[in-house]
Amino acid sequence: MQRRTVLKGAAVGGVMLLGAGFWALPSGVAPAPLNLAGAQQALANLAGRELVSLKGWSPAEVFNHCAQSIEYSISGYPQLKPAWFRSSVGPLAFSVFAARGAMRHPLDEVIPGAAALDAPATQAQALERLQRAFADFAAYQGELQPHFAYGALSHGEYAQAHVLHLYNHLSLIRLA
Numbered sequence: 001m002q003r004r005t006v007l008k009g010a011a012v013g014g015v016m017l018l019g020a021g022f023w024a025l026p027s028g029v030a031p032a033p034l035n036l037a038g039a040q041q042a043l044a045n046l047a048g049r050e051l052v053s054l055k056g057w058s059p060a061e062v063f064n065h066c067a068q069s070i071e072y073s074i075s076g077y078p079q080l081k082p083a084w085f086r087s088s089v090g091p092l093a094f095s096v097f098a099a100r101g102a103m104r105h106p107l108d109e110v111i112p113g114a115a116a117l118d119a120p121a122t123q124a125q126a127l128e129r130l131q132r133a134f135a136d137f138a139a140y141q142g143e144l145q146p147h148f149a150y151g152a153l154s155h156g157e158y159a160q161a162h163v164l165h166l167y168n169h170l171s172l173i174r175l176a
Contacts, residue, residue: 130166
C-alpha cells in the first residue's frame with residue numbers, strides 16, 4: 001500500500017514539475033524555422049564564420065554533440081535510460097518541449113556512453129559533420145532507434161527533437 005502511495009506522489013510531483021517547466025521554457029524567436037530545413041539553413045549561415053561559446057563547450061564540441069544525437073537516432077544510442085523512464089518521464093518531457101516549441105536541458109551533459117566530443121577537432125569540420133548528419137537523417141527512410149530518454153519517436157518527432165536540441169545549444173553560440 002505504501003509503495004502505491006509513493007508512486008502516485010512521484011507521478012503527481014513529476015506532472016507538476018513538468019507543468020511548471022513548460023512555462024519556464026524560452027518562448028522567444030527561434031534562430032530559424034522549427035524544421036529540418038530551418039536547422040540546415042541556420043547551420044549554413046554559420047559556415048565560414050568565427051564562433052565563440054558563451055560558456056561550456058566550444059562550438060566544435062557542440063556541433064559534434066548534436067551530430068552524435070542525430071547519428072545515434074539512426075544507429076542506436078550507446079546507453080538507454082531504464083525502460084520505465086523511456087515510457088513515462090521521457091515522453092512526457094518531450095511532449096512539453098514539442099508543445100512549447102523549445103527545449104531546455106543541461107548544455108554540458110553528454111549523451112550517456114557517447115564518444116568524446118573532440119573529433120573532428122576543428123569548428124569547420126565539426127559543423128560539416130553536423131550538416132551531414134542532418135542531411136543523412138532527412139534522407140533516412142529506415143526504422144529509427146529509440147531515443148535514450150524519450151523512447152520511440154517517429155521520424156517527424158525525431159526531426160523536431162533534433163531541431164529543438166540544436167537550437168537549445170545554439171543559444172550559447174555567438175559570432176566572435
